[in-house]
Amino acid sequence: MSPVERRNVGRGAAAARAAVVLCVAGVLVGAAPAAYADPAPDGKRDLEDVRKRIDDLYRRAERATDAYNGAKEQVERQQKEIVKLAKDIVSTQERRKQLKKRAGSLASAQYRGGGLPAEAKLMLNRDPEGFLDNATLARKGQHAVRTVLGQLARTEDDLQGYAQDASERWDRLEKERKKKAAAKKDIEKKIDAAERIESQLKAEEKERLKKLEEDRAHRAQTKWLDSGILREIGGDASAQGKKAISYATAQIGKNYVWGAEGPDTFDCSGLTMRAWEAAGRTIPRTSQEQWRQLRRIDIDDMRPGDLIIYHEDASHVGMYLGDGAIVHAPRPGRQVTIAGAGSMRILGVVRPDAKG
Structure with a gap:
């Protein structure tokens, strides 16, 4: 049983x-x-002394193994975060490109209108109905410009934030890789020492x-x-x-x-x-x-x-x-x-x- x-x-x-x-x-x-x-x-x-020495080496190797496993887990986590950030950066760059294109279109439309701002055209219009139409268009145009410029500014901030985060993640990744490599070396050293004692x-x-x-x-x-x-x-x-x-x-x-x-x-x-x-x-x-x-x-x-x-x-x-x-x-x-x-x-x- x-x-x-x-x-x-x-x-x-x-x-x-x-x-x-x-x-x-x-x-x-x-x-x-x-x-x-x-x-x-x-x-x-004195085999009891040998046993203690071997046991101590394996215990220390086990502690190093925990450090190795922890660093390995952190490396994998940082790698996943960096991949995610890279995707965010690419999509944000594409969004910035589209916003710049829209901002350029608005500037071109203003240029084609004679270079006069919508407010000036509004003052020069003597037709009451045209006055109201132009007033509505002016408000919409102003709103569109403010919206696009605001979105562009937030997108630029997002890109800067993603880039900074990615840089910090890379620094952490490198530190964890070094910890992992050091722990691996420590483990192998102690296990090799224990095995050498046993082999004798x-x-x-x-x-x-x-x-x-x-x-x-x-x-x-x-x-x-x-x-x-x-x-x-x-x-x-x-x-x-x-x-x-x-x-x-x-x-x-x-x-x-x-x-x-x-x-x-x-x-x-x-x-x-x-x-x-x-x-x-x-x-x-x-x-x-x-x-x-x-x-x-x-x-x-x-x-x-x-x-x-x-x-x-x-x-x-x-x-x-x-x-x-x-x-x-x-x-x-x-x-x-x-x-x-x-x-x-x-x-x-x-x-x-x-x-x-």
């Missing part, structure tokens, strides 16, 4: 619920893996390192469960939440790739964004913006489909499945998987649902 199916089971005793959670994919609870720490005196590597390990050391990671996650999850938190959490997923969970869990086994939004690879926030998009809800692209913009929920009120934001800098996110489990995209070299909701430091919980 999957975590998604189990969330519909009635609430049991805390111990029973914890036991169920601990069985999920062998990562939530169960027999605790042995703790590994190579002694330094005999010349062996022997096969048996890599296996022990993996067990160390599991052991750390197990201890954190056990501590979280021992707090009795599951006695407080028992909400049911909304209709949208169920759709988001269905999408997210269908991606299990796909590789983590920084900056990826699917459909074949994901980073942590790319997965949650696409999952809620599949549920009909547009949410921010990055975990930091998800934390900043989405409605925050007390952890006691958490329900399946909600997003758990991790670490003090909101650099990681996972989707709560119920029974103390999440689905998330962990880091480079790992796949989308199920993990304990308390296996990392929780910053808070947000709810993407529009209502409820």
Whole structure:
């Protein structure tokens, strides 16, 4: 029975619920893996120190990934705005051309009339009916000229405004492109450093390192469960939440790739964004913006489909499945998987649902 199916089971005793959670994919609870720490005196590597160094590098890469994703989103937004402004400028230039043509026609008509303004012709006309006709024509002519000149002036102002806005947009675009490039370089540098460290390990050391990671996650999850938190959490997923969970869990086994939004690879926030998009809800692209913009929920009120934001800098996110489990995209070299909701430091919980 999957975590998604189990969330519909009635609430049991805390111990029973914890036991169920601990069985999920062998990562939530169960027999605790042995703790590994190579002694330094005999010349062996201190794998716990290696684990911390690698974890720190990937954490910093994840923070840079959030910066990259944010800059990428801004670049795309600025590009769309610039395209829109370009269209506005073209249409306004065409309008200005037409207004100038109309203004020229009015000037030509006045010239063909002998160069006399309509008011002078009005004074020289001795025919009462002609006087009234000329008076009407004079008013209409004056109004037409004022209207065209006013429209032309507003059009010139619009063009100047569009040009200024376009210039500012280009400046912002260039700044975001530089931020994006710098973040990309930072990410690649840190991931390369982590991979170099791992590549220097022997096969048996890599296996022990993996067990160390599991052991750390197990201890954190056990501590979280021992707090009795599951006695407080028992909400049911909304209709949208169920759709988001269905999408997210269908991606299990796909590789983590920084900056990826699917459909074949994901980073942590790319997965949650696409999952809620599949549920009909547009949410921010990055975990930091998800934390900043989405409605925050007390952890006691958490329900399946909600997003758990991790670490003090909101650099990681996972989707709560119920029974103390999440689905998330962990880091480079790992796949989308199920993990304990308390296996990392929780910053808070947000709810993407529009209502409820």
